[in-house]
Amino acid sequence: MFDLRSDTVTQPTAAMRKAMAEAECGDDVYREDPTTRRLEERIAELLGKERALFVPTGTMANQLALMLHARPGEEVIAGKSAHLVHYESGAGAAWAGVQFATAAREVFTVEEAKGLVRSPAYWLPKTRLIAVENTHNMGGGRVFPQGDVVALAALAREQGLGLHLDGARLWNAAVATGLSERELAAPCDTVSVCFSKGLGAPVGSALAGPAPLVEAALRLRKMLGGGMRQVGVLAAAALHGIEHHRSVLMRDHEAAALLGRRLVELPGVEVWPVETNIVVIRVAEAERIVSAARDRGVLCSAIDRRTVRFVTHLDVSGEGFERAVDALTAAVREATHG
Ligand SMILES: Cc1ncc(COP(=O)(O)O)c(C=O)c1O
Structure with a gap:
């Protein structure tokens, strides 16, 4: 059988399993897992952000971003068929308490986003965040053009909004554009990436961004039940994927x-x-x-x-x-x- 349903169906390779078996571990809730520390530092460096946090899933990384950027009742601008709107079981409404204003297309322009930013009237929801997905899953693996991301970042700054990048497949965008992950992430405040898709790890994602936001994400991750113990075995798989499968x-x-x-x-x-x-x-x-x-x-x-x-x-x-x-x-x- 050739399984083309998703890039999440991969089996850990023998070399990845070996790296997992040999991983140095500690209790990560005490922040004592050296392999997880190494992974978080590697991701922060790769994405050009101050800090990164290892989380179990891309969904949790995205949901943490929503909770960090927005308050209940506020609004998030996202593309058509965005993962964090449609494929996270309604979590944005349930946990962050946000609502979404979605663009007509998966990959949208700054002009489209401008039309979705609310005016400040008190009876309207406050726009708080713009979220882009790169590559766009339901958009057929489309790359979000970097010029548009840069323009959206300028709009976000001008309007006092955050910009989150759902980079579950940012690795693929880097290969397709020839830009580094760091360059692709540069205009965005927070970035989520997945190790369990193209990189072939069994589990794991990360959220990266400014140190105070990632520190706040650590508490929120615990609140969501995402505090993990000897998780170095999984961080080792992610590190292996980054070093051997990205290429x-x-x-x-x-x-x-x-x-x-x-x-x-x-x-x-x-x-x-x-x-x-x-x-x-x-x-x-x-x-x-x-x-x-x-x-x-x-x-x-x-x-x-x-x-x-x-x-x-x-x-x-x-x-x-x-x-x-x-x-x-x-x-x-x-x-x-x-
Ligand atoms: C674009 C995108 N973001 C986030 C996720 C969520 O990842 P996870 O399945 O690890 O929760 C996915 C999963 O397919 C995805 O395609």
């Missing part, structure tokens, strides 16, 4: 590009531009594709009635991926014309 992400992008090129040749299939490791197609009936692909040994997901998503990752890209592409194109041809 091979290009293979995922090449595999996705190959799949996109082959799918675009098929009648009845609309392929979104492929920028990173995600391929999205629009077809007449998504479930038929999913089922025909499964019959030929490829797993993929229907995002809605007409949209199918394929995600390349460490366990499928590279040698042998051609076979997945052949199987998939045969399945799509059969399901669209069968």
